[in-house]
Amino acid sequence: MGTLIVRNGTVFDGRSTTGPSDIVIVDGLISDVRANAASSYRDARVIDADGAFVMPGFIDAHTHLALAPVPERKGDHPSAFFTAVRQARIKLASGVTTVRDVGGINHIDIELKKAIRRGDVFGPRMLTAGRFLAPTGGHVHYFSEEVDGADNVRRAAREQLKAGADLIKIMVSGGASNLSEPPERLYMREDEIAAAVYEAHAAGRKVAAHVHPARGIALCARQGVNTIEHGAWIDDEAIDAMLAAGTSLIPTHAVYHYMANASDPRYAELAPVAHAITIEKSERLRHAIDRGIRIGVGTDCGRHFPYDAYVDELQQLCRVGMSEEDVLRAATAVNAEILGIGDKVGTLEPGKAGDAIVIDGNPLDDISHAGKVRTVIQGGVVLEPATLLAHGVVH
Ligand SMILES: [Zn+2]
Incomplete structure (x- = not known):
């Protein structure tokens, strides 16, 4: 599956908020969460989350x-x-x-x-x-x-x-x-x-x-x-x-x-x-x-x-x-x-499933921003909400 990096978003890891950080997902599992982690990886797919909010799914x-x-x-x-x-x-x-x-x-x-x-x-x-x-x-x-x-x-x-x-x-x-x-x-x-x-x-x-x-x-x-x-x-x-x-x-x-x-x-x-x-x-x-x-x-x-x-x-x-x-x-x-699945999902930390969402706006300032999901990542697979919601393409 390779490596996916969600770069430079404001990260809420499921418990608390950190400053801008990179989330590295390797073969579907989170392997690294820290500032500037992206610089250690080559040939990764990068999602730019600069200015956005990133949290567990x-x-x-x-x-x-x-x-x-x-x-x-x-x-x-x-x-x-x-x-x-x-x-x-x-x-x-x-x-x-x-x-x-x-x-x-x-x-x-x-x-x-x-x-x-x-x-x-x-x-x-x-x-x-x-x-x-x-x-x-x-x-x-x-x-x-x-x-x-x-x-x-x-x-x-x-x-x-x-x-x-x-x-x-x-x-x-x-x-x-x-x-x-x-x-x-x-x-x-x-x-x-x-x-x-x-x-x-x-x-x-x-x-x-x-x-x-x-x-x-x-x-x-x-x-x-x-x-x-x-x-x-x-x-x-x-x-x-x-x-x-x-x-x-x-x-x-x-x-x-x-x-x-x-x-x-x-x-x-x-x-x-x-x-x-x-x-x-x-x-x-x-x-x-x-x-x-x-x-x-x-x-x-x-x-x-x-x-x-x-x-x-x-x-x-x-x-x-x-x-x-x-x-x-x-x-x-x-x-x-x-x-009873806290060992697999719910936080952004190494070893957990690569499930994360990128949100436009900060839900800690206004919870309604949690409805503005821009990108969904499930097991390291990037899914766009608009594509998931698309229907009626076969007539
Ligand atoms: Zn019910």
Whole structure:
């Protein structure tokens, strides 16, 4: 593959910012990060980042690449796979080089991950959950493996792991996707949560729990769930349980603002539910941040949030009180640690994957600049967002 040098950009390495530096990527891995490193290398491809901002590729800890609405409107139609391929490309174009996909249909997510690894299609590195595990009638049960009782949860978790899942996703409470399963209602019982955690951890995998009510958040933390997804009604008791267990929170805050303000008529009934969550959750999230809960960045892109709006979540996290630098850390090094892949991605340092983005403007001054990704580098391969987004070339 040869040598690639990103020259003289202002570098945020995933933890802190340094002055203008060169990033050297050899055969897909970072080998050197320092000022004037370029002068030691001949015959390298050089990207001039003078005046630009360079940082690790973003990580999205909560995606559903296989849940975009498909033209045929049925998730099991073969076109669903190609729609997922397209979303993967859009994700990459916005600077996201790694995703944790927390649930899809028909294992399209798992097959997409394999296709990206083989080099069949462009897309972010993926961790995948396979199918959701939801109690009968629970959150998005129509997309899920419906499970009731610990043995049932065990079987379904083992099926996902057998198919190639990297994590198990459980639907502990209702959500904001439809009125029939309210977000405050707790659906999963303690023994069912414990069964999912046991099976995932026995396989060296993590568990992500969709859960809103405080009681459910505390229950999940005490049972060893690794990440709380959304967590609208997080309170001090839940925070205590999470801090004791080392549980992280992926707030996916922007999606509720998006649903609350959407003009699409399908949100007519859901918008008030989402609006109530944004108001309640903003204050609770601010308090959780103050108390030191580890926060990751996830968008919940899928049916309710666009695939190209990663920057919206960064902006929402700044609005609830995180500094720009903390938000960029959460989007890179912290997310990688939460996902258990901190040895491979999330920082710009020798030995890590050559995943970096070049940004016009400095997101530490204004976080909205994080949306101005000029160049995406994945494993040392240079990708231009405009080319990734190009379509309709065959008529
Ligand atoms: Zn989700």
